[in-house]
Amino acid sequence: MATLRTKREAVVLVKEMTPENLEATVRRSSRNGFAPKRLQYSPEHETPKKKRKTKAVAENGSQNKQPKDEEDAENSDVEHAPEGYGRLSAYELERLENIRQNQAFLSSINLFQATEEFKQLTRPKPSQRGLTRAHAAVKEVVPPRKSLRLQKKEAEILELPPEPRGTLIYEQSSPAKKPSGPLPMDPVNVEEGSKLPPQLLELCSEDVKVDKKIQLDLKGYRSSLKNMTVNEDKVAKVVKDRIFSATFHPCTSSLLLAAGDKWGKVGLWKLGGDWGEDGVLLFEPHTRPVGCMAFSKFHPTQLLSLSYDGSLRCMDVEKAVFDDVYDIEDGLKTFDFMSHDCSTLVVGNWYGEVAIVDRRTPGNSHESLHTLDPKTLRCVNVHPLQKQYFVVAESKIYDTSTLTTKSPLLTTIRHDMQTGRWLTKLSAAWDPKLEDCFVVGSMMKPRRVQVFHESGQLQHSFMDSENLSTVLSVTAFHPTRNALLGGNASGRLHVFSD
Structure with missing residues (x-):
């Protein structure tokens, strides 16, 4: 059982490592790739997976089954992440932490705001040469309308205007044609x-x-x-x-x-x-x-x-x-x-x-x-x-x-x-x-x-x-x-x- 004891100690050492030297010491399993879908579920909704049965060869040549906890520790390179992250590998945890720190640093120096202001400054503006744009007339400020119902007042009784008599002359949508001649x-x-x-x-x-x-x-x-x-x-x-x-x-x-x-x-x-x-x-x-x-x-x-x-x-x-x-x-x-x-x-x-x-x-x-x-x-x-x-x-x-x-x-x-x-x-x-x-x-x-x-x-x-x-x-x-x-x-x- 020397081999099992050695592997158990290796697993314990990995879990006690700090994030600084984690990347150099963690053994990555070829079965557990860094699939993006691991970020899409949390521990409380995790679907149990079937454990693979492995066999260990003892020193005397006989085949003995490993304990369940030793088998999981040997074939897994993931750790329990904080709540909300699901089961992520140590490498993914370190990557997420680096992203968080980088975003915090960029926000602290107002880089995102400066980038948006730069876009506004570099956006091309139309030329101001030639005809000047006519100044818009100043609009009359009128008091805001208030509901008579909310003021608990009776509605005004309006009378329709009398029907017009004679032929109606509609205003044309465009000005009349210029008269002929010079x-x-x-x-x-x-x-x-x-x-x-x-x-x-x-x-x-x-x-x-x-x-x-x-x-x-x-x-x-x-x-x-x-x-x-x-x-x-x-x-x-x-x-x-x-x-x-x-x-x-x-x-x-x-x-x-x-x-x-x-x-x-x-x-x-x-x-x-x-x-x-x-x-x-x-x-x-x-x-x-x-x-x-x-x-x-x-x-x-x-x-x-x-x-x-x-x-x-x-x-x-x-x-x-x-x-x-x-x-x-x-x-x-x-x-x-x-x-x-x-x-x-x-x-x-x-x-x-x-x-x-x-x-x-x-x-x-x-x-x-x-x-x-x-x-x-x-x-x-x-x-x-x-x-x-x-x-x-x-x-x-x-x-x-x-x-x-x-x-x-x-x-x-x-x-x-x-x-x-x-x-x-x-x-x-x-x-x-x-x-x-x-x-x-x-x-x-x-x-x-x-x-x-x-x-x-x-x-x-x-x-x-x-x-x-x-x-x-x-x-x-x-x-x-x-x-x-x-x-x-x-x-x-x-x-x-x-």
């Missing part, structure tokens, strides 16, 4: 009676010199895209509400941008400008969302803007008016220039139709109307060089050398277009500097803007953790400079440039 170009974010800054006309009248284009391969093109970045000075609130359209002016000495919002407002922004609010001027030529806008390359002082209210107008900085170009009852969605002199337009509506509009023709109606698709056209964008092509943001790239009811499909690109109710639909636009690449916003996180080749290959993703935290639904490239804009749902424009 509208004065008066900014609404400056003092009443203020004239347009003369620097705006000088900038718009700048002689745009188009340098000879350098033919880049896709590798060189991707390299130029990587050099374009955004910072705090390149983000500003240009319109008051959600941006539906935006574009660059073709001038090269400065970056001049335009944006249209949900309620028919048009904003102009010069980066680093000293007029208006941080270089922002705001106008009201429409009453419904401005779905599309573009500067005329042939007449750089003109900005054409289209609205859901059915009006297509031309902002002429030289004349300081908004002229009529095309007008229907409602439902205009998008447009683009179909000729190099910008005299002919292709205009899309909500019903899957496109109209051909010639600005040289007197009046404000179309020349012809064609049906391409019964679905709603989100946007149309004509190819910068080959004017018979245009891209539609319903995944279809069409060859429109001959306008027919069915146009051949060239490429389909899988892209998430589900923006939901509160975001502007994503719109795609060609890069004028490279004839086979276009840009489109993205719903992916972290937020980004993506550039694709017409074959469907992704060329670059524009991202910035500090200055880009929202979906940029509206995107456009500068016609000659390495610059890209993106507009979000709060009326802010982001500019990526080299």
Whole structure:
């Protein structure tokens, strides 16, 4: 029985060890792994386990059964834990104690609170440049309502008002459409009676010199895209509400941008400008969302803007008016220039139709109307060089050398277009500097803007953790400079440039 006595003494020694040298001396049983389920029950609910029968070989070679308590002590490496912990091994007990001490130490130095405060400080804040937010009116403080029943007072007897007579006039949910004819170009974010800054006309009248284009391969093109970045000075609130359209002016000495919002407002922004609010001027030529806008390359002082209210107008900085170009009852969605002199337009509506509009023709109606698709056209964008092509943001790239009811499909690109109710639909636009690449916003996180080749290959993703935290639904490239804009749902424009 010397062997049994030795084993019994070893078990006693283990139970008398302190936690400091416990890990080095405790023998771990291969049968008792550190299963997480041991932490899920307590001693009072423990299910009794069947004891395994073992045999010990005595010194004389005979097989004798060990006593029950010796067998349990030999085959077990667990101890009775404090109440609420169940039966845990010594290693698990030591681990739990270390966790408790570490948490107590971190709480004592307020690390958890400091971590939460750090998250609040590092969270990106929207840019405060551009239009200032209108101050909310001070609400009148009224006394709290008290129940007449609790005050043991009788309820007041109220009489219904008399029924109205005559025809009821309901207030419209949106303002009425602007009257036809030219509208004065008066900014609404400056003092009443203020004239347009003369620097705006000088900038718009700048002689745009188009340098000879350098033919880049896709590798060189991707390299130029990587050099374009955004910072705090390149983000500003240009319109008051959600941006539906935006574009660059073709001038090269400065970056001049335009944006249209949900309620028919048009904003102009010069980066680093000293007029208006941080270089922002705001106008009201429409009453419904401005779905599309573009500067005329042939007449750089003109900005054409289209609205859901059915009006297509031309902002002429030289004349300081908004002229009529095309007008229907409602439902205009998008447009683009179909000729190099910008005299002919292709205009899309909500019903899957496109109209051909010639600005040289007197009046404000179309020349012809064609049906391409019964679905709603989100946007149309004509190819910068080959004017018979245009891209539609319903995944279809069409060859429109001959306008027919069915146009051949060239490429389909899988892209998430589900923006939901509160975001502007994503719109795609060609890069004028490279004839086979276009840009489109993205719903992916972290937020980004993506550039694709017409074959469907992704060329670059524009991202910035500090200055880009929202979906940029509206995107456009500068016609000659390495610059890209993106507009979000709060009326802010982001500019990526080299």
